[in-house]
Amino acid sequence: MEDRRRSSCPCQVLPRDAFEVLAEFYEFNEVEGPCLAFRRAASVLKSLAWSVRRLGATEGLPCLGERSKSVMEEILQSGRSFEVEKILSDERYQTLKLFTSVFGVGPKTAEKWYRRGLRSFSDILAEPSIHLNRMQQSGFRHYGDISRAVSRAEARALGNIIDEAVRAITADGAAALTGGFRRGKEFGHDVDFIVTTPEVGREDRLLTDIIESLKQQGILLYCDYQASTFDQSKLPSHKFEAMDHFAKCFLILRLDCSRVDGGLNSVEGDSRGWRAVRVDLVSPPVDRYAFTLLGWTGSRQFERDLRRFARSERRMLLDNHALYDKTKKEFLAATTEEDIFAHLGLEYIEPWQRNA
Ligand code: DCT
Numbered sequence: 001m002e003d004r005r006r007s008s009c010p011c012q013v014l015p016r017d018a019f020e021v022l023a024e025f026y027e028f029n030e031v032e033g034p035c036l037a038f039r040r041a042a043s044v045l046k047s048l049a050w051s052v053r054r055l056g057a058t059e060g061l062p063c064l065g066e067r068s069k070s071v072m073e074e075i076l077q078s079g080r081s082f083e084v085e086k087i088l089s090d091e092r093y094q095t096l097k098l099f100t101s102v103f104g105v106g107p108k109t110a111e112k113w114y115r116r117g118l119r120s121f122s123d124i125l126a127e128p129s130i131h132l133n134r135m136q137q138s139g140f141r142h143y144g145d146i147s148r149a150v151s152r153a154e155a156r157a158l159g160n161i162i163d164e165a166v167r168a169i170t171a172d173g174a175a176a177l178t179g180g181f182r183r184g185k186e187f188g189h190d191v192d193f194i195v196t197t198p199e200v201g202r203e204d205r206l207l208t209d210i211i212e213s214l215k216q217q218g219i220l221l222y223c224d225y226q227a228s229t230f231d232q233s234k235l236p237s238h239k240f241e242a243m244d245h246f247a248k249c250f251l252i253l254r255l256d257c258s259r260v261d262g263g264l265n266s267v268e269g270d271s272r273g274w275r276a277v278r279v280d281l282v283s284p285p286v287d288r289y290a291f292t293l294l295g296w297t298g299s300r301q302f303e304r305d306l307r308r309f310a311r312s313e314r315r316m317l318l319d320n321h322a323l324y325d326k327t328k329k330e331f332l333a334a335t336t337e338e339d340i341f342a343h344l345g346l347e348y349i350e351p352w353q354r355n356a
């Protein structure tokens with residue numbers, strides 16, 4: 001939104017938004033190659049400090065393939081993309097987009113519902129044979145709140161809540177803000193924290209204690225807790241894993257207006273004085289902290305690129321758990337992100353530079 005206001009480009013659609021639509025279209029159709037290619041192209045445009053006005057200006061930019069360039073050319077010439085407009089007006093795309101916007105509903109479930117002829121939330125909620133799981137029930141219950149962006153002030157307020165909970169449990173525990181807000185974003189879809197304790201082996205219980213404290217405070221609206229499945233002897237992992245194995249939880253918390261400087265990011269006329277917010281907590285063992293911080297800070301595209309760089313340029317395997325040097329056949333220890341960048345032979349990259 002911000003870009004659109006800043007840009008003086010008369011285009012009706014920005015190339016970057018067009019690429020996101022195309023990526024999503026391929027994701028819904030489970031075609032991975034073009035999906036990733038368009039995501040990458042969108043990321044490259046997102047990382048530019050300027051908006052593209054001529055195709056010639058993209059010369060030398062990485063990750064823009066023939067198809068991305070031809071979509072961009074059409075948009076720069078006419079302000080529109082025939083392919084993107086066709087997707088946006090497609091009923092299946094619109095329905096899958098709507099259904100997957102619910103917390104707990106992935107592309108597979110959305111497709112299943114679509115095939116059964118369901119087209120709206122009321123269709124789903126009125127269908128007696130559909131049994132929503134607990135996550136989806138919460139997704140529908142708090143839909144308005146959790147589909148509205150979380151502001152930086154709200155993230156700060158949640159940081160205080162998590163921090164207080166951790167400190168009440170253990171004096172030497174800590175909570176660190178990560179995800180998009182650590183990269184300096186003003187808004188996010190959730191708030192991500194890493195919680196740690198220097199006491200090795202205490203991390204799982206730290207998380208369950210925090211959850212209990214949030215419940216006691218009456219602000220826990222939803223909790224999906226996943227105990228650690230981290231097994232050091234199984235490292236390094238050669239296959240790509242979407243998630244790490246540390247103890248984590250996906251929460252919906254009730255955030256009261258009184259906790260937020262400047263008030264809540266709520267809709268006009270909302271007099272509840274609180275809103276629901278999605279919060280993720282992860283709790284790695286302390287010796288894995290730097291890898292987790294680097295991994296959870298994102299962005300997803302930055303992580304993908306960094307891992308690929310490690311693999312292809314350094315013969316090293318990097319994930320949220322560890323860094324492994326295949327040439328030396330050893331793990332490289334790190335207590336800070338700086339250590340990891342140094343092992344990779346890279347200058348330190350600040351979180352705000354990782355927004356690609
Ligand atoms: N992450 C990861 N593997 C996943 C999901 C996330 O390594 N399967 C990392 C990458 C980004 C970080 O965790 C936080 O994820 P999100 O909250 O989804 O992204 P974000 O960058 O914080 O953006 P948003 O503002 O949408 O929350």
Ligand code: MG
Pocket residue numbers: 179180181188189190191192
């Ligand atoms: Mg986030």
